[in-house]
Amino acid sequence: MLDTFSAPGRFWRGNLHAHSSQSDGLLAPDDVCTRYRLAGYDFISVTDHFLPAYGYPLTDTRPYRAKGFTTLLGAEMHAPRTSRDEQWHLLAIGLPEGFPATGPAETGIELARRCKEAGAFVAIAHPHWYQLRLEDALTIDAAHAVEVYNHTGAINCDRGDGLVMYDALLSEGRRLSAIAVDDGHWMTPDFFGGWVMVKAEADGPEQLLEALKAGRFYASQGPEIHDVRLTGDTLEISCSPAETVILVGPVSMNSREHGRGLRHASFSVEKYRGAWCRAVVVDATGKRAWSNPLWLE
Ligand SMILES: [Zn+2]
Numbered sequence: 001m002l003d004t005f006s007a008p009g010r011f012w013r014g015n016l017h018a019h020s021s022q023s024d025g026l027l028a029p030d031d032v033c034t035r036y037r038l039a040g041y042d043f044i045s046v047t048d049h050f051l052p053a054y055g056y057p058l059t060d061t062r063p064y065r066a067k068g069f070t071t072l073l074g075a076e077m078h079a080p081r082t083s084r085d086e087q088w089h090l091l092a093i094g095l096p097e098g099f100p101a102t103g104p105a106e107t108g109i110e111l112a113r114r115c116k117e118a119g120a121f122v123a124i125a126h127p128h129w130y131q132l133r134l135e136d137a138l139t140i141d142a143a144h145a146v147e148v149y150n151h152t153g154a155i156n157c158d159r160g161d162g163l164v165m166y167d168a169l170l171s172e173g174r175r176l177s178a179i180a181v182d183d184g185h186w187m188t189p190d191f192f193g194g195w196v197m198v199k200a201e202a203d204g205p206e207q208l209l210e211a212l213k214a215g216r217f218y219a220s221q222g223p224e225i226h227d228v229r230l231t232g233d234t235l236e237i238s239c240s241p242a243e244t245v246i247l248v249g250p251v252s253m254n255s256r257e258h259g260r261g262l263r264h265a266s267f268s269v270e271k272y273r274g275a276w277c278r279a280v281v282v283d284a285t286g287k288r289a290w291s292n293p294l295w296l297e
Pocket residue numbers: 017018019076183
């Protein structure tokens with residue numbers, strides 16, 4: 001988590017989960033890209049459903065790159081089958097052009113590995129939305145991240161939060177990052193609700209992908225995290241004006257600071273030694289930002 005803030009470069013805002021008319025989204029890919037660009041995003045990945053019904057699309061958004069706006073090629077991957085007899089939902093960002101279709105006997109576990117081996121950033125999508133079990137999530141050993149917030153899940157069925165699953169995975173020792181995404185289909189107001197802020201020296205697709213895989217980013221619905229630094233046992237967090245800054249880890253009694261317009265908080269990490277902790281910033285409207293975890297000796 002700390003090298004997100006000490007790394008050179010600046011933060012780039014991006015949405016890693018979006019659908020277009022190449023699968024079940026309302027808008028054509030160029031329209032999706034244009035709307036994000038005009039909303040001030042620096043990048044997007046249009047992640048259509050990689051399913052036979054849509055011809056296994058790896059939506060080519062390269063023509064819609066523009067000055068100050070780039071795209072990563074990605075898809076939402078599906079394969080049989082979780083213990084609830086559901087298709088897997090896995091996000092793969094940074095897939096190479098021509099990524100082969102899912103094999104007839106390929107499982108979600110194998111598909112996730114194949115995406116990672118092809119160079120992609122792999123995330124477990126919306127675990128709450130489809131009632132994914134922890135025992136299933138633990139089998140995806142190729143995952144880099146978990147969706148801790150999925151905006152369409154929140155808007156359309158009150159199942160946007162992936163934090164219960166995420167913390168359970170961290171407490172099992174899985175070193176996963178946390179992403180917030182839209183997963184917009186544009187038939188409901190399911191856009192511009194969750195994003196990642198990626199630290200990189202430039203906004204080229206390669207630099208962004210490398211930073212994603214290295215965990216150099218935080219997730220947000222609105223608040224900004226400006227700095228996190230550890231000096232001895234003291235973790236200091238600087239952020240945009242907040243109501244509450246929280247440090248959570250694998251304990252029940254976590255630490256927080258309250259205050260109107262709080263821009264700075266500091267915590268002892270002593271009780272999280274030998275485990276992990278992560279920072280949460282909550283603003284006056286209840287919107288949150290989540291740092292990636294800090295793993296402590
Ligand atoms: Zn989706």
